[in-house]
Amino acid sequence: MRGPRPTVERLDQPSAYFTSRNKRRRFEKEQRDGDDDSNMQNEQTEEDLLKNATTLYVGNLSFYTTEEQIYELFSKCGEIKRLVMGLDRFNKTPCGFCFVEYYTHQDALDCMKYIGGTKLDERVIRTDLDPGFTEGRQYGRGKSGGQVRDEYREDYDEGRGGLGRAIQAARMRERETRDYDDDYGRLR
């Protein structure tokens, strides 16, 4: 298809995340209908899905990074057709990811090669080829509204709201219980 395997890995390939997610889906589907033919077709479409992809998923943004900053950096690979900021499902505030859509597939590939893994707003950002934005995908899928990774994150990330939210909530509860115990003690 693309000729022989290159002697150097290409940076414009879909990430392990995308491939594994699709493998998982394929596997589930296989379990459901166990039909070999449709599987073959499925594989075909998955490959095609990204063959002309013009959209990128961009991750590890700071919550405070603005659309204008993203435009400024990503325009270096070509004119941007559309930018969709990832939002917290409940607060509708940026939650650290976005979709950048270019006019051409080549621009998207170039972006993978030249911008993915470099810094924006002093954070190393991640890019991944994406089959295209669909309504609803702009929202975080985590329990508390943000991205899933921001639920249980154990490191303190100032640009992404400190500790993971689930951990923060747990600590908050812990503190409340302790305060309650203290109060209880005093009353006694």
Added chain:
Amino acid sequence: MADYDRRPGGGGSSYNPKKRRFREDDDYDRRGPRRRYEAPPHVRLRKQLIAIAENPMRPWHEEVQAIATLFTDNWDDELLRGNFVDLALQLAVEQPLKTPFVAAVVLVANVTRPEVVDLLLAKLAASVEKGIKAGEWRDVKLYLKLLACLQGCLEGEGIFPLLEGLFERAVDLQTASSEDTIGTEIVKIILLTLPYVMAAAPGQWVQKAADLMEKTEIIASEPHALQTLIEPYHPESGEEAPPQSQSLIGLLQTQLQSEANNGWVLPCLPRPWQLPLSDVEQQSQLDNATKHALPPIAIPETVITGPRPLFPEVYFSVYAGQDVESVPPLSNAAASLIRDALLDTINVLHFNRNVAARHLIDLDCYFAPRTFAARATPFDKLRDIEPPKSTWKPEDVAVDAVFSQLFQLPNPEHKLVFYHSVLTEACKLAPAAIAPSLGRAIRFLYRNSPRLDLELANRFIDWFSHHLSNFGFTWKWTEWVDDVYLPDVHPRKAFINGALDKEIRLSFAQRIKNTLPDPYKELISPEKEKDAPDFKFASDDTPFAAEGREILALLKRKAPDEEIEAVIQRIQSLAIDREIDALVASTDVFVTCVLHFGNKSLSHVLAAIERTKDRLADAGAASDAARTQIISATMAYWSAHPGVALSIIEKLLNYSILTPATVINWALIGRAGSTRGEALATAHLYEMVFNTVMKVTGRVRQLATKPPSPPHQQAQSSADAEEAETREREIRAMRALFAAIEDALAAWAAGSKDEMMEASEGAAGDSETERLVRRWGERWLRVFRRRAAIEEAFLVEAEKERARLRAEMEEQAREQEQARARERELDGQGGEGMEVA
């Protein structure tokens, strides 16, 4: 035997030093009971060949012999045999720094398995032929380099007949046209191949080489007609000793001439096929191994430019004129040979900037020992190096190569941001070594930015700000602090202003302010730190303040257009009373309101424009002045953040609310005029015009490269005609745009603009400012004249290509027709029935 082949790491892709160390320590000691997994030979061979010469601790001859032995010992493995040849060829074009080493493996293998060379040569010859046919000139060059390294095992004259054949084609092309670039490219390839031949087969081919070079002299030393167009420096007319760049090919010719006079020593080239003196027996086996005939390679009558447009090239260095030579001097062939190998590496490896950067950092692994000073030697310490030893800093040589691409006119092979990313990665891999080299490059460029071509000066701003954004925005600004007090129209101050603006766009004002010494902080106005620009109609002192607030309120509550129309009408009649342009007044109010309404983010403003696009389009269509006012209002509202304004204007162009001509007029006549030309010094004004022009030329190129539709389809021919009409119309529009730019800029360059004349008449004129403005005019003019010339050249090529495709398709159609006719004849009566069915 195979034991020491188990070198850790390897594999061009796994460059994780941590991982490598881990494997070195652990692989051998702790995993006692577990059976060691031995990869099959073809896998090991691939791994080792790909990683060849990467380990500086391993002597070349040892590594080469080990790989060759692994190969010949497993000769019966068919998979391994076939893979080896393909991989050798692939490495030649994917990792060109390794070519001599791959060739050495082939030469050693030739001793025991001479068949492999025949296998390789057959495929190599086919690849060269294919490359020439397709105009893939870099591939041709890289395959020839491999072939040149194999000269020692070639029969007869080896590669020379091929080089001569190529040269003849170059002569044909050059005699046909003085603007030909393919011939120049071919001569460049010949000259760059020659040194490898001389290093591979020393002493034998001196006469042949001399003959060839005598012939190339005429083409190589003739300055190319297009060279002035791509000259990176644009010195002022009165400047003393303007730095004249040397054409790459002319330079190469003189360098090789002096190499020839010195007996082709070529000390920088690696010679991994030379074994140490102790291996005298091996060496003689190697020298007396079987010789092979090079399969014939056909060179087509007409050669083509190929997928990349060809331009003459000049040699560019940011380390020129230092007191210690930290890069090879122009007189030395090493300058061209090392540069060429690095440029190929960089451009070929566009798909993995990490590996490209790794090759740059490791470049001393791929050239003869002692070619360079030790890695990371500080520049000041170069002075202490005793004469016969090299003072060439590998980091400088690497950085210089990337900059030569970043500053290549008209364009380097890849997007500029690719070269940014290579420098970023190199800096990440070896910060202590690379950062000081970059620092010296930046100082050189800063000093020379006034005389750089304006397009390059702007590329410098772009790279500089982007680079800093990857490294915490740290730069020693204090050293330029005196320039802060220069007038904005001074080119060095213009650089500072431009760079700070771009830094802020990638970050935010407060952050950038914190990275600057005090005097610079004045340059960042308080407006830049505000969350949103002020709404001018909030103040009653502004004309039409009440109406402005009213429209904003209407926009906010999504009122129907009629309500807005009523307010617009009111503004227009008020304007007429006040004797100002009614359309301009109402457009200004409306646009400002839309912008303020959408000031939260680009998405907001785009949604606002989408909603009001009909009204905006009507306003723009009403008069030229009103259309221009759309830009004025946008630039005024976002004056603290020109980057946002530029994005909005780009979108307004997409909606055809603005036309490219409006942008040009606003910038070069309106804006430049109202500042007496001083606005020509602002980087974002240049960016606005440049982006607009690129948009127009991009569209024209798209139309010009659209392949013609297949012939003999009735419906298609009318579509073709329609397409041709669109194309012609767009081309005319593009030419008109360039003409308008030319007119406006020529006046600024000549100082004949009314505004400038007035300025010099009144108040005795600030003659220095006036001189600087004229100079900006000249610099702008040069950029857009070049763009215009390049587009014209592109159109000529595209027309040729279309004609070629059309002829090809007609040919095919004819053949098909004939085949069908033959079929019909053969089928006779029965066939007719079939056809009906």
